[in-house]
Amino acid sequence: MAWLDWLVRTLALVPIALTVLPLWRTPKWWVRVWDYPRLQLAVWLAVMAVAELVLLELAPAGVVILVATLACLAWQLAQIWRYTRLAPRQVQDAVADGSDRMVSVLIANILQTNREAGRFLAEVRRHDPDLVLVVETDRWWQEQLAPLEPGYPHRVLHPLDNTYGMLLYSRLPLSEVTVQDRVSQDIPSISAKLRLPSGQLVNLHCVHPEPPQVDNDVEQRDAELLLVAEQVAQDRGPTIVCGDLNDVAWSHTTRLFQRISGLLDPRVGRGLYPTFHADYWFARWPLDHLFHDTCFRLVELRVLGHVGSDHFPVLVRLRFDPDAEQAQAPAQDEPSAADHEEARESIAEGFAAEREEQAEQAARPSPGGA
Template sequence: MMSLIVFTVLALLLLVATLLPLSRNPHWLVRGMDFPRLQLAVLAAILLAAEVVLLDLSHPLGLISLGVTSFCLFWQIWWILPYTPFWPVEVKAAIDDNPERALSIITANVLTPNRNADALLALVQKCKPDVLVTLESDQWWQDRLDVLAEQMPHSIKCPLDNLYGMHVYSRLPLSEVTVDYLVEEDVPSMHALLTLRDGSNVRMHFLHPAPPSPTENPESAERDAELVVVARSVASSDQPVIVTGDLNDVAWSATTRLFRKLSGLLDPRVGRGMYNTFHADYRIARWPLDHLFHSDHFTVRSIERMPHIGSDHFALLTRLVYAPVRGADQNGLEADGDDRGWADEVADAKDVEASDTPRPGKEFSIYWVNSISKCKKY
């Protein structure tokens, strides 16, 4: 009888962890349960196997425990399955070898106290990305990364000491650049128009919203609001669009799915893999926090998680090809009325609007009048 009680309690605890994310409560503990879905699925599988072997399934408690654990296992798998090769890809594989239409981006949260800049610079020299995006980069990091200026002469710089510094180094021209503070006054985002080698322009948004955590924001409201306003700002754009950065949210969470639904952007990882980028030092506690989403103008050549650079994040290398004809029938997630209502609540809670987000390109001149273009110091 004791084993029945123990297994039932474990199954119920697993059920609580499984059901918590269904709530839209922004508290960090609730939102944090979005992250370890893979780990919870593994725990559920282990518990289920133990129940089958050890429990008296003729007892009602045994059946309840088995049923609850089975539900938890299949529910967690449902969320993470799209990020495995068992799911159809959302973005087509690139077939165009024209380098004029290629775009490669390394997205790297360097971890401010990390002083292994040589490792990141070695990655850049090896992979030769068109764009390097760094998060948590302060003045020390800027001083080291500026050696890239000769090969990557176009840049956006915002060195900060508060873990939200950000830099962009690019081989390709950047224009209509702004550094903005969309939701929080000390958390910047960057926005620019990038010109490909064939002359096509791509609207770029580089983000690093603050995470919900007991040491930073106790709720996810700020992060969610930034994702919502950026998503809404690109939704009606007919330009090629890329959004990348450390979003401090996992790929399968309800809030990241809301971002994809509102924006219409695609996730090239769907059907290919999770590409877990955090935590670099703990194999059993990893999930995908660093992202790149794009419009259907692109197909994907490759996605690769980079080797350890001393940070708590792995860098992510994404190689895309601008192929609007081939990508025209690619479809992502679609928003419904409930999604739009939820987005209204998120934006209203922080008093932000889609018009607060810069729109590099044909609408940019209108926005520029009120743009905050300088990097604030904290």
């Protein structure tokens, strides 16, 4: 039946096109957004491959589409297989020994319009982390999370009403705290020195750049992530980078971030651990991350329960272990000269995009103007 052939081929060509499109290295949001649903596209391609084998005649056109479908399926699986239990782990396991080298971090994009603060507070009390990083927080959320303050004497509170506010609560001492808009105006990040109970200082970076969305390409997001990567590489020493990166673990930018920074991803070899979208099981991918250097081993990595947000919180427990450095160092690829050049170009493009955006805003008539 001609109509059935047409339908199957059309349904196969869509995920083929969406697989090929992100190979175009462009910051356009409508391209970069297809970095996210690689698992969903892989499932779609697998279904279409079966449909083509069963329903299509293996004439030349049908063979071409089938080969393209299988090739795209293999490509998608190649991008995400590291985040399955089939791949070797990048970070070694450790046990919770109650030592003074332990640190736990809870990361949550709370959704600024969410009003179920009680559910989130209950989750924090249940898991009792050393650090709580909450993003998309305004003044209302700062007031609602005030009950955390007695247990977290070290705090960096930077609420904003633009969905990019950040609140950091720490049981462990913080020093050299900096809140800065690295690239985009009113898109802050937090940097600090975190002191473990053992006395060991850890470089801490908390980030929440903008996502790819309508009228918002990713130059600034990529620039911010790569600026952090370069700072990590320059500072060296024990480091944790965490937050809602608004990028998936398998994207080109995140992989470049890892190579430049030398940081490890505890998801590798363990699973996807998707944190977004909390309300749609069929459309989930990992946006909330914690990366760390080779001096840490992983005690626990867990996606927590629904707290009324479109993100699930994620909990990571680490143990500082300098002996792990040599064992885990080979797990990360060394950056090449081309990687450093690409990072410099991406950072320059991010600042240029921000200047252009600010110039456009300045040129707009003010409300109520003539």
